[in-house]
Amino acid sequence: MASAEPIVLTPTVPKRSFREQMHLAREDAIVSAVNRLLAEKGFEAMTVDEVAAEVGIAKASLYKHFSSKEDLAAAAMVRVMNRALAFLDSLDTEQPPLVLLRRVAEWTMEVQLAGEMPSLPSENSSLRAALASCKPYVDGLMEVSERLGAWITAAQTDGSLNPALPPIAVLYTLYARACDPVLGFLKGSGLYTDAQIIEMVLSTCFDGLKKR
Amino acid sequence: MASAEPIVLTPTVPKRSFREQMHLAREDAIVSAVNRLLAEKGFEAMTVDEVAAEVGIAKASLYKHFSSKEDLAAAAMVRVMNRALAFLDSLDTEQPPLVLLRRVAEWTMEVQLAGEMPSLPSENSSLRAALASCKPYVDGLMEVSERLGAWITAAQTDGSLNPALPPIAVLYTLYARACDPVLGFLKGSGLYTDAQIIEMVLSTCFDGLKKR
DNA sequence: GTCTATAAATAGATAGAC
DNA sequence: GTCTATCTATTTATAGAC
Numbered sequence: 001m002a003s004a005e006p007i008v009l010t011p012t013v014p015k016r017s018f019r020e021q022m023h024l025a026r027e028d029a030i031v032s033a034v035n036r037l038l039a040e041k042g043f044e045a046m047t048v049d050e051v052a053a054e055v056g057i058a059k060a061s062l063y064k065h066f067s068s069k070e071d072l073a074a075a076a077m078v079r080v081m082n083r084a085l086a087f088l089d090s091l092d093t094e095q096p097p098l099v100l101l102r103r104v105a106e107w108t109m110e111v112q113l114a115g116e117m118p119s120l121p122s123e124n125s126s127l128r129a130a131l132a133s134c135k136p137y138v139d140g141l142m143e144v145s146e147r148l149g150a151w152i153t154a155a156q157t158d159g160s161l162n163p164a165l166p167p168i169a170v171l172y173t174l175y176a177r178a179c180d181p182v183l184g185f186l187k188g189s190g191l192y193t194d195a196q197i198i199e200m201v202l203s204t205c206f207d208g209l210k211k212r
Numbered sequence: 213m214a215s216a217e218p219i220v221l222t223p224t225v226p227k228r229s230f231r232e233q234m235h236l237a238r239e240d241a242i243v244s245a246v247n248r249l250l251a252e253k254g255f256e257a258m259t260v261d262e263v264a265a266e267v268g269i270a271k272a273s274l275y276k277h278f279s280s281k282e283d284l285a286a287a288a289m290v291r292v293m294n295r296a297l298a299f300l301d302s303l304d305t306e307q308p309p310l311v312l313l314r315r316v317a318e319w320t321m322e323v324q325l326a327g328e329m330p331s332l333p334s335e336n337s338s339l340r341a342a343l344a345s346c347k348p349y350v351d352g353l354m355e356v357s358e359r360l361g362a363w364i365t366a367a368q369t370d371g372s373l374n375p376a377l378p379p380i381a382v383l384y385t386l387y388a389r390a391c392d393p394v395l396g397f398l399k400g401s402g403l404y405t406d407a408q409i410i411e412m413v414l415s416t417c418f419d420g421l422k423k424r
Numbered sequence: 425g426t427c428t429a430t431a432a433a434t435a436g437a438t439a440g441a442c
Numbered sequence: 443g444t445c446t447a448t449c450t451a452t453t454t455a456t457a458g459a460c
Contacts, residue, residue, distance in 0.1 A: 047453065047454085048455085059455085060429095064426080068455080069453095120393055122257060159423055161423060164415070172394045172398060173413075173421065176393050176397070186384060192378075200378070204420070206422050208424075209374060209417060209418050210373060210420075238443095259435070260436060
């Protein structure tokens with residue numbers, strides 16, 4: 001009968017929630033390591049052994065969380081995309097669209113200089129296919145693209161952005177700046193602070209090399 | 213005695229020259245394949261087996277010409293550098309320095325769209341070390357940098373290039389445009405011709421995204 | 425879910441015949 | 443110098459005990 005059952009001091013709901021939190025925390029640590037390695041050496045040069053070593057768990061345990069190296073990398077890409085969306089949400093949309101676009105470019109460069117921006121997979125990498133069939137990634141990318149696209153056309157309408165450029169060219173240019181090797185080059189020169197580097201690249205991006 | 217020696221109908225000098233030509237032709241074919249694969253998938257994803265297959269020779273034969281994968285890639289990088297130097301030599305230096313710089317950027321983009329521009333090795337790739345200790349490459353890179361550097365300062369002096377930018381930032385920006393993923397993005401969209409793509413990226417590079 | 429141990433495939437590089 | 447065959451190390455991924 002029911003009266004024979006012992007009193008349970010730790011209810012199952014909080015307990016499962018705690019376990020889930022632990023689970024998510026562990027996965028977050030994994031994704032962080034992947035993200036860092038992806039930024040440092042790219043998908044091909046990154047090994048699953050390195051990831052496991054950096055997280056401090058056995059490689060086999062990794063595969064309980066993610067079923068392949070591509071899955072691992074895709075999770076990191078999804079997180080970056082979500083970070084981007086969160087940043088877009090944090091912006092004051094009352095500002096002029098050009099200012100918003102500039103803030104976005106600035107943010108991507110900060111992320112890159114922090115060593116947290118995964119470099120793009122080359123055109124026919126196995127990661128490309130995995131990303132293309134990863135709904136959270138594709139959805140996130142589309143969402144970001146639509147929001148930026150709206151600001152781009154708005155900035156072209158208000159006359160601050162060059163209206164001769166197709167919006168898609170502007171969008172791709174901003175994406176490319178997020179992984180621009182110029183940042184690493186200038187950082188490697190040791191001549192400038194991160195802030196100076198970002199200012200210079202923002203200037204070349206929005207104002208161009210020619211004198212104004 | 214000497215009178216007993218047979219008459220040699222094929223002198224050794226032309227024969228060795230012919231053999232050397234064959235040798236160089238073979239090596240050129242190898243370097244071409246490496247160059248193409250390097251442009252297509254990067255150093256890490258390129259395999260020596262692929263190179264051998266593309267050239268149509270056995271892998272072991274490759275290693276008679278080049279002692280390692282890094283050597284193979286370095287040879288391709290050296291050739292690109294020499295192509296760049298040859299292009300610089302072909303320019304009419306009577307033109308304004310800004311025009312010269314624009315022509316250089318245009319040329320690098322043409323090479324990239326032709327699938328012949330090797331992508332940059334990531335910061336701590338094994339290729340980096342190999343290149344750093346490859347004198348022909350380092351010398352070529354320095355020569356190119358010095359020539360471009362002279363044009364950059366000249367263009368800043370004559371007021372056509374933004375004088376607020378450190379010349380090294382301009383130089384690195386031009387190098388980065390040579391491997392700009394925007395070209396591949398736009399090409400992949402299928403919306404524009406190669407000439408249109410180059411024109412757009414040249415515009416964003418020199419004129420910036422903002423309206424002038 | 426974590427571990428140790430190992431499978432299975434592939435990489436770069438070499439041996440040795442011709 | 444070119445080939446076939448092989449070595450050695452590494453890599454992705456899994457088996458199976460706990």
